[in-house]
Amino acid sequence: xxxxxxxxxxxxxxxxxxxxxxxxxxxxxxxxxxxxxxxxxxxxxxxxxxxxxxxxxxxxxxxxxxxxxxxxxxxxxxxxxxxxxxxxxxxxxxxxxxxxxxxxxxxxxxxxxxxxxxxxxxxxxxxxxxxxxxxxxxxxxxxxxxxxxxxxxxxxxxxxxxxxxxxxxxxxxxxxxxxxxxxxxxxxxxxxxxxxxxxxxxxxxxxxxxxxxxxxxxxxxxxxxxxxxxxxxxxxxxxxxxxxxxxxxxxxxxxxxxxxxxxxxxxxxxxxxxxxxxxxxxxxxxxxxxxxxxxxxxxxxxxxxxxxxxxxxxxxxxxxxxxxxxxxxxx
Numbered sequence: 585x586x587x588x589x590x591x592x593x594x595x596x597x598x599x600x601x602x603x604x605x606x607x608x609x610x611x612x613x614x615x616x617x618x619x620x621x622x623x624x625x626x627x628x629x630x631x632x633x634x635x636x637x638x639x640x641x642x643x644x645x646x647x648x649x650x651x652x653x654x655x656x657x658x659x660x661x662x663x664x665x666x667x668x669x670x671x672x673x674x675x676x677x678x679x680x681x682x683x684x685x686x687x688x689x690x691x692x693x694x695x696x697x698x699x700x701x702x703x704x705x706x707x708x709x710x711x712x713x714x715x716x717x718x719x720x721x722x723x724x725x726x727x728x729x730x731x732x733x734x735x736x737x738x739x740x741x742x743x744x745x746x747x748x749x750x751x752x753x754x755x756x757x758x759x760x761x762x763x764x765x766x767x768x769x770x771x772x773x774x775x776x777x778x779x780x781x782x783x784x785x786x787x788x789x790x791x792x793x794x795x796x797x798x799x800x801x802x803x804x805x806x807x808x809x810x811x812x813x814x815x816x817x818x819x820x821x822x823x824x825x826x827x828x829x830x831x832x833x834x835x836x837x838x839x840x841x842x843x844x845x846x847x848x849x850x851x852x853x854x855x856x857x858x859x860x861x862x863x864x865x866x867x868x869x870x871x872x873x874x875x876x877x878x879x880x881x882x883x884x885x886x887x888x889x890x891x892x893x894x895x896x897x898x899x900x901x902x903x904x905x906x907x908x909x910x911x912x913x914x915x
Contacts (some may be wrong), residue, residue, distance in 0.1 A: 586848065588821045590623065590626065590628075591623055591893075591894040591897060592894065593890055593891050593893070593894065594911065596633070596691075596695070598696075598697050599679075599691065599697055599698065599699040600644075600673055600699075601644055601645065601649075601709065602646055602697060602699075603647045603648035603649075603703055604646055604648050604649060604701055604702055604703070605645065605646045605649070605699050605700060605702060606642050606643075606645050606646060606652060606699075606702050606705065606910045607642070607643045607644040607645075607648055607695075607698070607699055607700075607701055608638070608640040608642060608658060608660055608697065608698050608699075608700050608705075608765070609640050609641050609642075609643040609697055609717060609787070609903070609914055610635075610638050610639075610640040610693045610695060610696060610697065610698055610913045610914060611639060611641065611695065611714045611718075611785070611911065611912065611913075611914060612638060612639050612640070612714060612717070612718040612910050612911070612912055613635040613636075613637060613638040613692075613693040613694055613718060613911045613913065614637035614714040614718050614719070614721070614722060614748075614908060614909070614910050614911075615637075615896055615900060615908070615909045615910070616636065616637050616667060616721075616722065616748075617747055617748060617749065617900070617910060619634045619635070619636075619687075619897065620837060620897055620900045620901055621836070622634065623897055624901050625632070626670065626755045629771075629911060632674060632691075633687070633691040633693075633694055634683070634687050634692050634694050634697050635687045635692035635693035635694035635695065635698075636662035636686055636687030636688060636692050636721060637662075637693075637718050637719075637720075637721040637722055637755050638659075638660060638662075638683050638687075638692075638698070638715025638717075638718050638721075638901050639658065639659045639660065639694035639708065639714050639715065639716070639718045639720070640655070640658065640660070640693075640698075640714065640914075641655055641656060641657050641658070642654050642655060642656045642658060642705075642711055643697060645702075646702070651701045651702075652702060652705065656707065657707070657708040657709075657712070657714050657717070657718030657823065658705045658706065658707055658708055658717065659706045659708055659720045659721075659779040659866075659870050659873075660686070660693075660700045660704055660705055660706075660717075661699075661704045661705075661706070661720075661721065661724075661866045662685055662688065662692070662693075662704070662721060663677045663685055663686075663704070663860055663861070663863070663864065663866070664676045664677065664678075664680055664682075664684050664685050664686070664701065665677030665680045665683055665703075665704075665863060666680050666682040666683050667703070669681065669682065670865035675838075675862040675864070676860075676862075677858065677860075677862065677863060678860035678861075680758050681759065683701070683742045684794060684806070686700065686704075691758075693913070694890065694893055694911060694913065695890075695913055695915045696890070696914050704856075706720070706866065706867055706870040707871070708805055708870070709874050712873070712874055714908060715892075715912075716873050716874075717870065718836040718910060719752075719869075719873055719880040719883075720750045720866060720869045720870045720873055720879075721866070722748055722749060722864065723752045723755065723756065723869040723871075723872065723873065723880070724860075724861035724866045724868075724869040724907060725749055725752065725753075725834070725860060725861055726749055726750075726751075726752030726753035726754075726755065726834075726858075726876065727735060727752075727753075727755040727759070727856055727861065727865050727868065727869055728811070728860065728861035728865050729753055729756070729809050729811075729832045729834045729858040730753060730756040730757055730759075730760055730762070732759035732800075732830070732832050732856045732858050733806075733807035733809060733830050733832050733855075734756070734807070734830060735760065735762050735806050735807045735830075736761060736762060737761040737762065737763070738763070739762050739763075739765070739806035740763070740764050740765075740766070740803060740804075740805050740806055740810065741757055741762050741763075741764075741765055741766070741767070741805055741806060741822065742766045742767075742768065742794065742805045742807075742808045742809070743757070743765065743767045743768070743778070743783070743808075743809045743811060743819070743832075743901075744768050744769075744808055744809065744811060744812050744814075744816065744817055744821055745768070745810065745811035745812025745813070745818075746768070746769030746771065746774040746775055746777065746786075746796060746808045746811075746832070747774060747780045747811060748770075748883065748907060748908050749768065749811050749834060750769065750774075750811035750812070750834075751774070751777055751778060751780070751781055751883055752883075752905065753809050753811060753834070754767060754781050754782050754783050755781050755878045755879070755880070756780055757780060757782070757783075758782040758878075759872060759877060759878065762868070763784060764784040764785060764827070765782060765783045765784045765785075766783065766784065766785045766786075766787065766797075766803070766805070767783035767785070768778075768786075768787045768789050768794050768812075769788070769789060769812070770789055771791050771903065771904065771905065772788075772905065773885075773903075773904065773905025773906065773907060774903075774905075775788060777882060777883060777907050777908045780877060780879070780882045781878075781879055781882055781883070781892070782879075789814075790906075793820070794817075794820055794821070794824055795820055795823050798823075798824040803824075803831070804824060804825065804826035805824055805825055805826060805829060806825075806826060806830070807825070807828050807829055807830045807831070807832060808821040808822075808824060808825055808829075808830075808831045808832070809832045809834055810831060810832065810833050810835055811833035811834045811835050812835055812854045813836065813837035813839070815893070816835075816839075817830065817842075818831070818833055818837070818839065819841055819842070819844075820844065822823065822843070822844075822847070822848065822855075823847075823851060825851070825853055826851075827847030827851045827852055827853075828851075828852045828853070828854075829851075829853060829854070830853070830854040830855070830856065831853065831854070831855050831856075832856055832858050832913070833855070833856070833857050833858065834858050834859075843855075850885065866906075882906050883905045883908040883910060884909075884910060885905070885906045885908055886909045887905070887910050887911075887912055887915075888908070888909060888910070888911055889911070889912060889913075889914070889915050890911060890912070890913040893910075893911045893913075894913070896909045
């Protein structure tokens with residue numbers, strides 16, 4: 585037991601596939617900030633196996649599964665979906681009332697094996713490192729936020745917060761041809777990563793607030809992707825958004841923001857929350873990774889074993905220069 589995180593590595597029975605499931609032998613699982621905060625804040629159910637940014641190889645097939653083979657390399661979306669209800673039809677499968685989400689409400693991929701509905705798999709090319717598929721989930725989160733921002737070439741966009749999701753959002757903005765891209769954050773290591781993956785301007789919010797940067801540079805943004813969860817960030821984002829622009833709240837923040845309605849209305853701002861992603865966005869992300877269009881390798885700070893994963897979750901509570909840690913459960 586890691587006394588600082590309340591987590592432990594233990595033995596549980598290997599999962600068995602249902603008729604429409606496969607068992608994936610996990611080769612890589614990214615340590616997500618939501619897992620870090622869930623552990624830090626004591627929000628995990630007892631015995632919950634976390635981990636939802638993963639890839640691996642198929643180890644077993646359910647009796648009703650066709651089109652897949654044992655040993656095949658796959659990325660696996662953790663997002664469950666029945667594909668039929670009104671919520672799924674809106675592109676919000678993570679809110680499906682029928683099917684649960686891997687690593688969130690059912691056992692996840694900080695494990696050697698995980699059960700996955702076959703419909704949530706996307707094949708990986710055999711010449712692609714299997715670990716690369718573990719980037720599909722966070723890239724999808726960033727890409728979904730970019731879609732909601734409704735921006736394109738020539739649009740100035742601010743990414744407020746340069747944690748992993750902010751960094752994947754920067755890459756998604758580059759894929760969309762957006763620019764200039766301004767990234768704002770505190771961590772020196774993560775600010776450098778923002779520049780490495782495509783931000784045109786990177787500012788240190790400890791030295792200059794976002795609002796002051798906007799004033800000095802004469803810049804208002806077509807969209808702000810708020811990925812920091814910093815107190816006051818949402819309201820500050822509204823002040824630097826151009827008329828008709830969009831603020832996309834991506835960070836999972838407990839803040840109850842007090843929004844001044846007159847400027848919201850008079851400026852015609854759009855405000856939208858972005859959580860998770862659609863099935864289509866996940867498939868697109870795997871295609872981008874397979875084609876080598878996103879420099880995800882630049883984000884990997886460390887690789888750890890399953891036994892070292894609890895300590896890595898603890899260290900990410902105060903990340904310093906750490907950007908992304910990937911667990912290799914079967915190493």
